[in-house]
Amino acid sequence: MSLAYRFNPDWAMGVSLAASNAYGETTTSQQNGNPGTMLRDEFFNARAFINTPGLKTRAGTLFTTVSYEAPTSNVAKIDDMRFGTVLTQSFAFNLASLKWSSGLMWQYYRAYYNENLVSRPANYDFPGSSPYRIARQTTIMSGGPYLGYRFNDSWGMNSSVTFDWDQRGRQTGTQSFNNNLPDRARLGVTYYPTTFKQIANVGLFTQGLLKYTTDTQAVGGEFALKF
Numbered sequence: 001m002s003l004a005y006r007f008n009p010d011w012a013m014g015v016s017l018a019a020s021n022a023y024g025e026t027t028t029s030q031q032n033g034n035p036g037t038m039l040r041d042e043f044f045n046a047r048a049f050i051n052t053p054g055l056k057t058r059a060g061t062l063f064t065t066v067s068y069e070a071p072t073s074n075v076a077k078i079d080d081m082r083f084g085t086v087l088t089q090s091f092a093f094n095l096a097s098l099k100w101s102s103g104l105m106w107q108y109y110r111a112y113y114n115e116n117l118v119s120r121p122a123n124y125d126f127p128g129s130s131p132y133r134i135a136r137q138t139t140i141m142s143g144g145p146y147l148g149y150r151f152n153d154s155w156g157m158n159s160s161v162t163f164d165w166d167q168r169g170r171q172t173g174t175q176s177f178n179n180n181l182p183d184r185a186r187l188g189v190t191y192y193p194t195t196f197k198q199i200a201n202v203g204l205f206t207q208g209l210l211k212y213t214t215d216t217q218a219v220g221g222e223f224a225l226k227f
């Protein structure tokens with residue numbers, strides 16, 4: 001859910017709150033054998049954001065959104081998160097045909113905790129449990145190219161490739177990064193209703209790893225409403 005107010009064609013501000021519903025069974029930790037809890041419904045952290053004026057060049061336009069994230073989710077509260085900051089940018093190329101859209105998008109996410117590295121003593125989880133450390137995920141950097149094509153006023157397709165890296169615990173603030181998630185590609189088809197003005201778009205997509213395997217293929221749907 002996102003609520004925004006546009007001051008003029010260049011400036012806008014608003015708030016957003018995302019949620020997910022998970023389907024599956026509880027999991028068991030391979031490290032200590034403890035059963036985990038599957039969160040069926042989970043609200044993520046709330047954000048306040050500002051859209052700044054686009055920077056136009058001969059090659060294209062750079063769009064920027066700056067966000068502040070509040071630790072409103074259950075996970076953030078358990079992890080003693082203080083706040084987060086997000087810088088999202090995309091560069092849209094100037095193309096000869098308006099049917100095509102192409103560019104680059106990237107995001108820098110930084111979460112701040114009371115402690116980036118937390119030590120748990122022996123017997124913390126249950127009698128006989130071993131001591132361990134929790135390295136908080138403090139930084140995520142992601143980005144990649146995108147390409148879209150608009151068949152007509154009602155139908156379009158879109159594709160993207162995403163790469164990302166993260167920092168955890170004592171890595172924070174250093175030049176050391178991890179490969180956070182496998183590189184992945186996404187292909188989707190979107191319908192833009194012309195009759196129902198409150199529905200901005202409805203889409204179907206499929207996503208898989210660049211190193212493709214059948215057991216990592218995902219299919220999903222999405223929609224956006226406007227008021």
